[in-house]
Amino acid sequence: MTQTITTNNNKTTLAYAQQLDINDPLAIIREQFAIPKQANGEDEYYFTGNSLGLQPKLAREYVIELLDSWGQRGVKGHFEGDHPWMPYHEFLTEQSALLVGGKNEEVVMMNSLTTNLHLMMVSFYQPQGKRSKILLEDHAFPSDHYAVESQLKHHKKNVDDNMLLWTPRAGEELLNHDDLYQMIEHQGDEIALILLPGVQYYTGQVLDMKTITEKAHAKGILVGFDLAHAVGNIEMALHNWQVDFACWCSYKYLNSGAGSVAGCFVHQKHSTNTDSETQVNRFAGWWGHDKSSRFKMENTFKPIPTAEGWQLSNPPVLSLAAIRGSLDTIKMAGGIKELRKKSIKLTQYMTELISSELGDKIRIITPSNQAERGCQLSLMINVEGLDGKAMFTALEENGVTTDWREPNVIRVAPVPLYNKFQDIYHFVRLLKECLQ
Numbered sequence: 001m002t003q004t005i006t007t008n009n010n011k012t013t014l015a016y017a018q019q020l021d022i023n024d025p026l027a028i029i030r031e032q033f034a035i036p037k038q039a040n041g042e043d044e045y046y047f048t049g050n051s052l053g054l055q056p057k058l059a060r061e062y063v064i065e066l067l068d069s070w071g072q073r074g075v076k077g078h079f080e081g082d083h084p085w086m087p088y089h090e091f092l093t094e095q096s097a098l099l100v101g102g103k104n105e106e107v108v109m110m111n112s113l114t115t116n117l118h119l120m121m122v123s124f125y126q127p128q129g130k131r132s133k134i135l136l137e138d139h140a141f142p143s144d145h146y147a148v149e150s151q152l153k154h155h156k157k158n159v160d161d162n163m164l165l166w167t168p169r170a171g172e173e174l175l176n177h178d179d180l181y182q183m184i185e186h187q188g189d190e191i192a193l194i195l196l197p198g199v200q201y202y203t204g205q206v207l208d209m210k211t212i213t214e215k216a217h218a219k220g221i222l223v224g225f226d227l228a229h230a231v232g233n234i235e236m237a238l239h240n241w242q243v244d245f246a247c248w249c250s251y252k253y254l255n256s257g258a259g260s261v262a263g264c265f266v267h268q269k270h271s272t273n274t275d276s277e278t279q280v281n282r283f284a285g286w287w288g289h290d291k292s293s294r295f296k297m298e299n300t301f302k303p304i305p306t307a308e309g310w311q312l313s314n315p316p317v318l319s320l321a322a323i324r325g326s327l328d329t330i331k332m333a334g335g336i337k338e339l340r341k342k343s344i345k346l347t348q349y350m351t352e353l354i355s356s357e358l359g360d361k362i363r364i365i366t367p368s369n370q371a372e373r374g375c376q377l378s379l380m381i382n383v384e385g386l387d388g389k390a391m392f393t394a395l396e397e398n399g400v401t402t403d404w405r406e407p408n409v410i411r412v413a414p415v416p417l418y419n420k421f422q423d424i425y426h427f428v429r430l431l432k433e434c435l436q
């Protein structure tokens with residue numbers, strides 16, 4: 001396709017995007033990733049790090065290293081080598097804690113996201129008397145809905161009466177925090193748990209986790225966050241915000257491969273009590289048991305007094321190896337602070353280019369304020385007779401990978417670890433051509 005972008009001002013030229021790439025201190029990190037190719041052999045314009053992140057070369061290297069250790073050592077690999085499997089999850093703790101702003105004692109990589117949501121609700125959804133409701137948002141990722149609904153049923157609670165939904169106002173896509181605060185104010189003593197995303201998967205809206213937690217706690221409500229779209233994307237301070245728990249997956253902005261092991265945060269205030277009568281109840285397994293006596297094979301569960309005390313099984317170490325490779329790559333880039341700096345520039349540039357090149361043909365439903373959005377922009381096609389799904393397909397045929405989410409949004413996420421400013425230039429150019 002020819003380049004049809006107009007050059008009425010500097011920002012709309014390819015040269016401008018090239019200049020941004022030259023001045024980008026993180027540009028070199030792209031080389032640490034495997035970039036999928038188009039049929040013509042050129043790099044894809046990949047914008048779906050919000051669904052599945054690209055493969056870090058270190059992830060591959062560490063997985064192969066682990067396979068070799070298994071091949072060479074057999075069972076002795078649990079205890080031998082540079083990265084023995086027994087404590088393998090511990091190699092991930094420090095970097096994971098930095099990503100969510102938790103203490104090392106508050107973070108553990110284990111299980112999968114929805115599994116962890118369930119385990120956390122077992123511990124932190126304890127309906128008592130009229131305080132029996134769970135508040136979530138109406139458009140929460142379906143898995144979260146199903147998890148909440150099944151937890152209510154598990155407690156023999158009527159779902160319609162006990163699922164409280166925070167819904168955008170009529171005709172709006174974004175959630176209005178004032179509406180949530182009103183619900184907390186007026187129905188707070190009926191709510192046992194608030195479970196919300198850190199970043200909403202459909203609109204890309206960042207929620208004010210700090211204020212939500214404060215307001216909920218003032219009414220005696222526990223708060224958990226699903227950070228699938230937040231971790232590795234925005235900066236967080238879960239410990240200081242006093243968040244009770246959080247769960248996230250590692251295959252989006254954490255680039256650890258499909259279905260890779262997930263993360264979990266449990267605030268210190270809930271884990272230090274190991275008294276068998278008064279400790280926070282949980283579904284327990286041997287990997288959560290005190291490490292020094294784990295192999296004594298005794299029947300009394302003594303939880304590790306940290307988030308690790310919620311582990312069930314010895315983890316799939318091949319997956320942990322991929323996560324370690326990804327976390328080391330993020331560290332190489334300078335951590336989440338540096339990623340966020342570039343991310344803000346990428347989304348800002350994309351917003352400006354869409355606005356100047358496509359005007360009102362595209363409506364960005366993601367908040368325009370930087371504090372309320374991360375990498376992802378959610379686009380609606382605003383042209384009579386053109387449907388978004390067809391546009392998504394046309395982009396795909398031109399080497400642009402985005403994703404389509406029903407009912408009518410194309411999600412694009414320029415990711416600071418591996419996206420170039422030039423990717424954005426080409427995305428807008430091709431979108432413009434597809435729209436014509």
Ligand SMILES: Cc1ncc(COP(=O)(O)O)c(C=O)c1O
Binds near residue numbers: 226
């Ligand atoms: C917000 C959110 N919650 C839950 C899930 C489900 O995750 P998993 O399949 O890893 O349990 C996803 C992604 O698939 C998600 O984006």
Ligand SMILES: Nc1ccccc1C(=O)C[C@H](N)C(=O)O
Binds near residue numbers: 050052201228259
């Ligand atoms: N794990 C997957 C497997 C297959 C297809 C999509 C996913 C996703 O992760 C979707 C993502 N959570 C989303 O925000 O849409």
